[in-house]
Amino acid sequence: MRILLIKCHGRSLMTRLRPIVTEPLELEMIAAVLGGFSESGLTCRIYDPWLEGGSTKRIMDQEKPDILMLSGYVTAVEEIISLADHAKALSKDVAVWVGGVHAEGCPEDFFVPSVDAVFYANALWGLSALLKAHFEQGMDFPYLYETTPGLAFKNLRGEWGRTEPSAEGKAFELPKPDRRYFEAHKHKIRYVAQREVALLKTALSCPHQCEFCYCRLLNGGEYRERPMEDVLQELRGINADTIWIVDDCFLTTAERAEAWIEALEGLADEGIRKRFIAYARADSVVRLQNYVSRLRALGFEEWIVGLEAVEDAQLRQLGKGLEAEDNAGAVSIIREAGARLTALFLVSPDDSAADFRRLEAWIKSHGVRRYTVSILTPLKGTTVYNQYAERMKDPRLARPARFDFLHLVMRPTRMPAWLFYLRFWWLSLGARLK
Numbered sequence: 001m002r003i004l005l006i007k008c009h010g011r012s013l014m015t016r017l018r019p020i021v022t023e024p025l026e027l028e029m030i031a032a033v034l035g036g037f038s039e040s041g042l043t044c045r046i047y048d049p050w051l052e053g054g055s056t057k058r059i060m061d062q063e064k065p066d067i068l069m070l071s072g073y074v075t076a077v078e079e080i081i082s083l084a085d086h087a088k089a090l091s092k093d094v095a096v097w098v099g100g101v102h103a104e105g106c107p108e109d110f111f112v113p114s115v116d117a118v119f120y121a122n123a124l125w126g127l128s129a130l131l132k133a134h135f136e137q138g139m140d141f142p143y144l145y146e147t148t149p150g151l152a153f154k155n156l157r158g159e160w161g162r163t164e165p166s167a168e169g170k171a172f173e174l175p176k177p178d179r180r181y182f183e184a185h186k187h188k189i190r191y192v193a194q195r196e197v198a199l200l201k202t203a204l205s206c207p208h209q210c211e212f213c214y215c216r217l218l219n220g221g222e223y224r225e226r227p228m229e230d231v232l233q234e235l236r237g238i239n240a241d242t243i244w245i246v247d248d249c250f251l252t253t254a255e256r257a258e259a260w261i262e263a264l265e266g267l268a269d270e271g272i273r274k275r276f277i278a279y280a281r282a283d284s285v286v287r288l289q290n291y292v293s294r295l296r297a298l299g300f301e302e303w304i305v306g307l308e309a310v311e312d313a314q315l316r317q318l319g320k321g322l323e324a325e326d327n328a329g330a331v332s333i334i335r336e337a338g339a340r341l342t343a344l345f346l347v348s349p350d351d352s353a354a355d356f357r358r359l360e361a362w363i364k365s366h367g368v369r370r371y372t373v374s375i376l377t378p379l380k381g382t383t384v385y386n387q388y389a390e391r392m393k394d395p396r397l398a399r400p401a402r403f404d405f406l407h408l409v410m411r412p413t414r415m416p417a418w419l420f421y422l423r424f425w426w427l428s429l430g431a432r433l434k
């Protein structure tokens with residue numbers, strides 16, 4: 001049985017400029033699960049067009065997979081459906097399975113004739129359970145979908161249904177990724193100016209509840225950390241000096257920070273030292289400032305912090321749950337620790353010219369040089385989505401491909417769209433990312 005795993009990036013400015021190119025960690029995790037079935041004759045091939053170039057459809061034509069597995073974010077919905085259509089046109093027998101963060105929150109976006117199943121919860125456990133049942137019972141997949149937890153699927157009558165996630169699925173630990181793809185393509189991997197940066201995931205979802213945020217809804221909204229010993233084992237095996245921890249919020253509690261310090265000191269004794277990039281919230285940086293400098297000494301060189309806005313009223317509107325003074329505090333704590341800060345800001349379609357000016361002045365006066373600006377883009381499933389749903393009815397503005405945080409998905413209210421974009425890009429171009 002041949003499986004083709006494809007990372008779908010969609011088309012947007014981000015996918016053209018590509019300041020950051022990562023390993024397809026989710027596909028490497030899936031490959032690790034599939035590796036467990038190699039004795040049953042299962043083989044798999046990962047394809048990430050950003051790393052290999054070429055045409056995705058041509059790869060599909062060459063590989064002729066029995067199962068096509070597609071992964072992507074909201075911006076890739078149209079591409080995923082187009083690839084599924086292409087696969088079914090080549091062979092109606094191919095099984096087309098979709099997964100990823102968007103499929104987790106919005107499986108119904110993939111309920112089209114060319115897709116067979118959507119892994120919307122505890123996906124890797126569901127995948128493993130489905131393959132195990134197939135090889136042990138010798139039954140075809142369509143007969144097994146309805147007994148696979150966490151799956152949305154088309155039944156034999158062509159109607160879509162879904163099974164509930166299971167407790168066993170929830171307890172499933174992430175497998176250690178099969179990093180052969182990273183090894184083969186790492187010369188193309190970059191995080192702005194840094195090369196060969198590996199990804200590491202040590203926790204699922206986020207313990208915080210910011211209302212605009214999609215990340216906290218992942219893993220059924222349950223924050224869960226991987227056992228430290230598992231993470232350490234994975235770290236020992238990563239052949240890269242810089243590790244980007246892609247947990248939504250790495251710096252959560254003093255206990256977790258202490259556990260990491262102890263673990264990294266242990267690794268240093270073994271002669272293993274890495275540089276780290278990680279995400280944190282501004283108020284956690286302030287609360288755990290002592291750890292920011294201790295972690296700096298152990299390689300934590302860069303913190304990516306979603307500052308979002310610089311005024312209390314705006315932060316309240318976003319449901320961020322912290323104060324503007326936390327943002328200012330985080331900037332100076334990270335600087336004093338000798339670490340780098342990449343700040344993430346959000347501008348809203350309801351911002352006025354004065355809001356843009358105040359944000360720009362704050363960035364300058366706090367000496368923030370590395371930052372990105374996103375346009376508030378309410379993602380389906382979040383609390384703020386309902387608040388803006390009425391304004392996102394225009395399909396020319398609110399197509400999935402435009403949900404890249406660089407487009408207005410609704411009309412701005414305080415200035416014409418062209419002026420909004422001018423201010424947005426002016427602010428964005430002021431950043432120094434190197």
Ligand code: B12
Pocket residue numbers: 008009010014015020021022023024025026027029030069070071072073074075097098099100101102104105119123124127174199201205213214215218246247248379403404405406
């Ligand atoms: C690091 C990161 C980036 C990096 C690198 C992305 C990458 N690896 O390609 C950069 C900065 C480049 C980036 C860019 C973008 N990102 Co981004 N990113 C993230 C972040 C923080 C971590 C992603 C990650 O590496 N996860 C690690 C992998 C292992 O986990 P996973 O994707 O959740 O996959 C798991 C399951 O879903 C499953 N799975 C995945 N695919 C499949 C497929 C099948 C068939 C199966 C069975 C299972 C399965 O396996 C994994 C095991 O648990 C997430 C936040 C988050 N919590 O996800 C946002 C996030 C994914 N990004 C998001 C967005 C919108 C984007 C952009 C479109 C816009 C932008 N301006 O940032 C671009 C798109 C670029 C692209 N490549 O297409 C959104 C997606 C929302 C959505 N509903 O789709 C998120 C959730 C953040 C947010 N704002 O809410 N991003």
Ligand code: SF4
Pocket residue numbers: 206207208209210213214215216248249281306
């Ligand atoms: S914005 Fe950051 S801290 Fe808030 S819920 Fe999302 S990931 Fe967590």
